Amino acid sequence: MRVWIEKLVFLSFVILIEIVAPNKSEATPIRFIPNLKSITIWERTGGPGPNPYVLDVNSVELTTRLSDPLAPNNKDFMGAYTEFYDVYYSNADGTFNIDGEYLSITAVFGMTYPAGGGLNLAEVELNFFSGESEYGSFVSSYAALGDNAEPASVIFAVDGDLQTHTTMGNTVGLSERLRVTLGFLSSAGPVPEPSTLMLLGTGFAAVLFVRRKRK
Numbered sequence: 001m002r003v004w005i006e007k008l009v010f011l012s013f014v015i016l017i018e019i020v021a022p023n024k025s026e027a028t029p030i031r032f033i034p035n036l037k038s039i040t041i042w043e044r045t046g047g048p049g050p051n052p053y054v055l056d057v058n059s060v061e062l063t064t065r066l067s068d069p070l071a072p073n074n075k076d077f078m079g080a081y082t083e084f085y086d087v088y089y090s091n092a093d094g095t096f097n098i099d100g101e102y103l104s105i106t107a108v109f110g111m112t113y114p115a116g117g118g119l120n121l122a123e124v125e126l127n128f129f130s131g132e133s134e135y136g137s138f139v140s141s142y143a144a145l146g147d148n149a150e151p152a153s154v155i156f157a158v159d160g161d162l163q164t165h166t167t168m169g170n171t172v173g174l175s176e177r178l179r180v181t182l183g184f185l186s187s188a189g190p191v192p193e194p195s196t197l198m199l200l201g202t203g204f205a206a207v208l209f210v211r212r213k214r215k
Helices: 002-020 151-158 194-214
Strands: 036-043 051-056 083-090 102-109 121-128 133-135 138-143 178-183
Touching (some): 121 151, 151 178
Antiparallel strands (some): 083 102, 121 133
C-alpha cells in the first residue's frame, strides 16, 4: 500500500513540475521580443534617484559576458568606487546565454561593512518602439555575498518602484560575483500561481509523511 502511495505522489510531482516549469511554447529570448528597442538598467549610487543605463537590445554589453575579473577597464558600467557591472542575457540560473529568456545583472564591489553593500539595482525596464515599457516581473535566482549583503532586498529589483533598490553585498576576497537574474512576462512566460506553488509544497509534505511512516 505504501509503495502505491509513493508512486501516486511521485506522479503528482511530475505533473506539478510540468505546471511550475516555464512553458517553453510561451517563452521568448529577450532579444527577440517583438518591437523591443532597448533595455534600461536603473542603478542606484547616491543622489535623489537611480541612474539609467540604456543599452540597445543587440548591444555588445547585453550579448557578451565579460571575463573575470571585472575592473575599471573591463566593465559594462560603473556604480560606486570599486563597483563594476556586467549585464547579459542568460538562463534562469545566471549562466550566459545570448538567446536567454532572462537577464543577469552582475557586479563586484570592494568595500566591506560598515560600508553599504553593492549591486544596488532599482529596476530593469524593457523599452519598446511604441513608447511602452515593462519592468522585470520576478527574480529567478541571485547571489548575495559578504558581510553587508541584504538578501531580502532582492525583491526590490522587481517591485516597480525606482526609489527602492537591492543591496547584494561585496566580493572582497571572493572569486564570485554579486548577481540578480530576473525574468519578464514578455520573455519567460507567466509566473507560477501561488496556488500551484502551494500544491507543490503539499506534494513535498506528502512524501516526507510517507517516508517518516516507513521508519
